[in-house]
Amino acid sequence: MECYTSDSCDSDAREQKTLDLSGQQLDSSSAESALRERAHSEKKSSEQYEVMLLHCNRIAHFPDSVASFVNLRVLDISNNGLHTLPDILESCPLTSLIAKNNCLSNESLPKSFCNRGAELKELNLSGNLLTSFPDQLLDLPTIKYLYLGGNSISNVPRDVWKMTSLQVLALGGNKIIDVPDSVGQLKHLQMLVLSENNIEQLPASIGKLNHLRTLLLHKNRLRTLPTEIITLKCLTELSLRDNPLVVRFVRDISLQPPTLLELAARTVKLHEVRLQPGDIPHSLYEYLHNAHHCVNPKCKGVFFDSRVEHIKFVDFCGKYRLPLLQYLCSSKCIQNVGSWESRESDPVSRGYMMKKVLLG
Structure with a gap:
């Protein structure tokens, strides 16, 4: 110790x-x-x-x-x-x-x-x-x-x-x-x-x-x-040494079916329905402001409580692959994950982060 x-x-x-x-x-x-x-x-x-x-x-x-x-x-x-x-x-x-x-x-x-x-x-x-x-x-x-x-x-x-x-x-x-x-x-x-x-x-x-x-x-x-x-x-x-970090590609889909409240809220956000305080109960108004955007750039969807866990790997120093946990709005967003992840990678920012990670 x-x-x-x-x-x-x-x-x-x-x-x-x-x-x-x-x-x-x-x-x-x-x-x-x-x-x-x-x-x-x-x-x-x-x-x-x-x-x-x-x-x-x-x-x-x-x-x-x-x-x-x-x-x-x-x-x-x-x-x-x-x-x-x-x-x-x-x-x-x-x-x-x-x-x-x-x-x-x-x-x-x-x-x-x-x-x-x-x-x-x-x-x-x-x-x-x-x-x-x-x-x-x-x-x-x-x-x-x-x-x-x-x-x-x-x-x-x-x-x-x-x-x-x-x-x-x-x-x-x-x-x-x-x-x-x-x-x-x-x-x-x-x-x-x-x-x-x-x-x-x-x-x-x-x-x-x-x-x-x-x-x-x-x-x-x-x-x-x-x-x-x-x-x-x-x-x-x-x-990060001596952690059971994921070392191989993992596709871990754990999705709880969305509630009717979440489905309705997703529809409101997707269609950009404009609401003012007083139009709906305050609790629902606050709920709508807690939406999270799906990380898939091809998807315009949002999620609240129901989400899909996805592991994204980021290369560091050309030697280590660091697993980062992301959340998607549905399992459909994970099907072509490889294509949009490769396009969103920024070699400049990767080089910046290479100086910052010690795994041993």
């Missing part, structure tokens, strides 16, 4: 005003004594430190004296076997909290990560015992870097969109099966790590991540990718 670590703190002066007690084999009692002694050794001594390094010790219980360092901005208490994390942010205006590789569970986390006088920008809880995405993190709209890899998290909450400032979201090495559509609303996301999970399918909304540079998907259960992934213009790294 890979461990994802953080090196993206915004602090500019880590060498200055740093209290370094790392790697000294301190247990909870000796760490408490060392901090208390340092805090009272000089007048206002505890107020001068902005960075505290306590990693690589044997601190199972969080030292109470940390709270006396009232100007602390960065705290690294990783690799300790820590069992509880108190509401330290109520006393210290932390912008970076690194507590990776401990024994923290969901129940042992503070009820809130909101702090006084500052805004938490980086949180690293990777390599702990979390079984679900901590709900209290959704109340951190200013957090930029979130590392939760190497836990046992089984879900990504739909409300993840509330973390509007996220630039890095690392969830590798968990037990995630589904990725919600709301991930596509993280407009500032530059790095998304979903490797080493049980993900079988990605939402099409991932194509809305216009600033995404790194997308790590290796060691999952992906058989196809959403076509929208090729619209990610900033993407420079896409890792």
Whole structure:
């Protein structure tokens, strides 16, 4: 299992005003004594430190004296076997909290990560015992870097969109099966790590991540990718190794018969019947605006809920054939799929994407 670590703190002066007690084999009692002694050794001594390094010790219980360092901005208490994390942010205006590789569970986390006088920008809880995405993190709209890899998290909450400032979201090495559509609303996301999970399918909304540079998907259960992934213009790294991606031509037609509602709606859209709000019930008016166009350029049809899944292969580097999942309005649109797919291929755009895909 890979461990994802953080090196993206915004602090500019880590060498200055740093209290370094790392790697000294301190247990909870000796760490408490060392901090208390340092805090009272000089007048206002505890107020001068902005960075505290306590990693690589044997601190199972969080030292109470940390709270006396009232100007602390960065705290690294990783690799300790820590069992509880108190509401330290109520006393210290932390912008970076690194507590990776401990024994923290969901129940042992503070009820809130909101702090006084500052805004938490980086949180690293990777390599702990979390079984679900901590709900209290959704109340951190200013957090930029979130590392939760190497836990046992089984879900990504739909409300993840509330973390509007996220630039890095690392969830590798968990037990995630589904990725919600709301991930596509993280407009500032530059790095998304979903490797080493049980993900079988990605939402099409991932194509809305216009600033995404790194997308790590290796060691999952992906058989196809959403076509929208090729619209990610900033993407420079896409890792797909160790996925059961389709390696041969597949024609997988799974069509549920359309309902009368869908048939009527398709007819309205096909004949371009103009309707105004009030002409029909509001629910039907909204339904008509949820139509999806068939990807076959020869077809002018639309679909709503009933669709045909089709695998389209895109060549990369003349060596790899990447399967992308598309949706058609009916099985008739798949009969001459080879002819229209070959004509719609753009060698210029293919060359552009060749630089962007890493499969190993």
